[in-house]
Amino acid sequence: MKPAAFDYIRAGDLQEALDALDRHGSDARIIAGGQSLLPMLNMRLARPSVLIDIMGIAGLDAVRRDGDAIVVPAGVRQAALMKRADLAGEQPLLAAALPWLGHYQTRARGTVCGSAAHADPSAEIPLCLVALDGEIRLRSRRKRRSVKASGFFGGMMVTDKGDDELIEAVAFPAARPGTGYAFREVARRHGDFAIVACAAVVTPDAIHLAVAGVADKPERRSLPLLDGSALTDALNAFAWDLDAREDLHATARLRRDLVRSLGLSTIEEARRCRA
Amino acid sequence: MPRLNAASRHRIGFTLNGRQVSLEAEPRLLASDALRHGLGATGTHVGCEHGVCGACTIQIDGQPARACLTLAVQLEGRDVTTVEGLAPGQDRLSVMQAAFRRHHALQCGFCTAGILMSLDAYLREEPEPSEQALREVVGGHLCRCTGYTPIIQAALEAAALLRGEPALKPQLRGPAHV
Secondary structure, three states, rough: HHHHHOEEEEEEHHHHHHHHHHHHHHEEEEEEEOOOHHHHEEEEOOOEEEEEOOOOOOOOOOEEEEEEEEEOOOOOOOHHHHOOOOHHHOOOHHHHHHHHHHHHHHHHEEEEEHHHHHHOOHHHHHHHHHHHEEEEEEOOOOOOOEHHHHHHHEOOEEEOOOOEEEEEEEEEEEOOOOOOEEEEEEOOOOOOOEEEEEEEEEEOOEEEEEEEEOOOOOEEEEEEOOOOOHHHHHHHHHHHHHHOOOOOOOOOHHHHHHHHHOOOOOHHHHOOOOO | OEEOOOOEEEEEEEHHHHHEEEEEEEOOHHHHHHHHHHOOOOOOOOOOOOOOOOOOEEOOOEEEEEEEEEHHHHHOEEEEEEEEOOEEOOOOHHHHHHHHOOOOOOOOOOOHHHHHHHHHHHHOOOOOOOHHHHHHHHHHOOOOHHHHHHHHHHHHHHHHHOOOOOOOOOOOOOOOOO
């Protein structure tokens, strides 16, 4: 499988990338680590006429703390975020989810923002952004804007990003005291796309459960601090409300079952982890 | 801002196994094809060409990378290592390669080049890997002979030898639950 022909632009700085994006619009795609885009190009599911490579741009590869947010710019590779000192203290959900994000070999190349831009419904980064109520920072030649993750992911590989925009950074809220976080996933092979992945955030007054791999985008539901049969009933209602996908890997029924069982065990783990 | 035209071939220069090389590539040429066809480095094997099987894994600036998910033009100025670069000399194997031979971890050998490149990168980062960690690293590869158990055995032994410890007979637990 070989990609169709495209022009390749090596952007020297962010302004060059934005100018090129402005000029070429929907004909162009940004390439960073390429771990999601290259398979699409190889299978010719994507056929952009211009690729704009942003990995040569200096200064995009440092994770920084901005108030209570962990800001991850466009050039940060998944492995680099995973190796961040005290990530588990700073945001335990990310620390738990990242080892499931692709394989050692793809995390070394793939970027965090690239995974958000790709918006695969089974992917861990969009799930964590939705679970934590994170934000996506978009930039075009004309303006900058910030979108909440809940409004950013629109469906299978569909986002709110405009053709002239790139994701400059994503921001994950840091852990809050008194809140528990947990992540669990079922996949055929550790590192492959999730059949179902669950991220639970339990605050002093609510349970938030986000699931990936079930519907065409990560979905989140907030519940009061239920337990016992009230909680299993609420999870059952959530499972039925989701438009569960059916494909080669799993039936819709298995996916709904996993929302119930994996969802419950993830919530229980998050409860136990409440600091 | 360099713009490389789709229809033309462009000269790409990088370091391959310590040697400066260059080749002409269209922007759409994959690194796996550039290495094999452009430079004759056929040790890098091509399997699935969409990043699943790992047979084409190389190292770019010391980090593992799927060559089929990398464009040749992205190698410009980089330090690239392929399986040809592992052995210290023509008639000598690297510690990991020798351990693979001792443990019969090659079987048909098709996936081996990629697995060696991943393990080589990982052991540099983590000289004392757990068996579980090695299983996850090797989990990024598909071996259709299902030779995983001897591969893990070889990797554990190589890690011990590289740490300067005598070759052990590693005690493995049962089948992987990764």
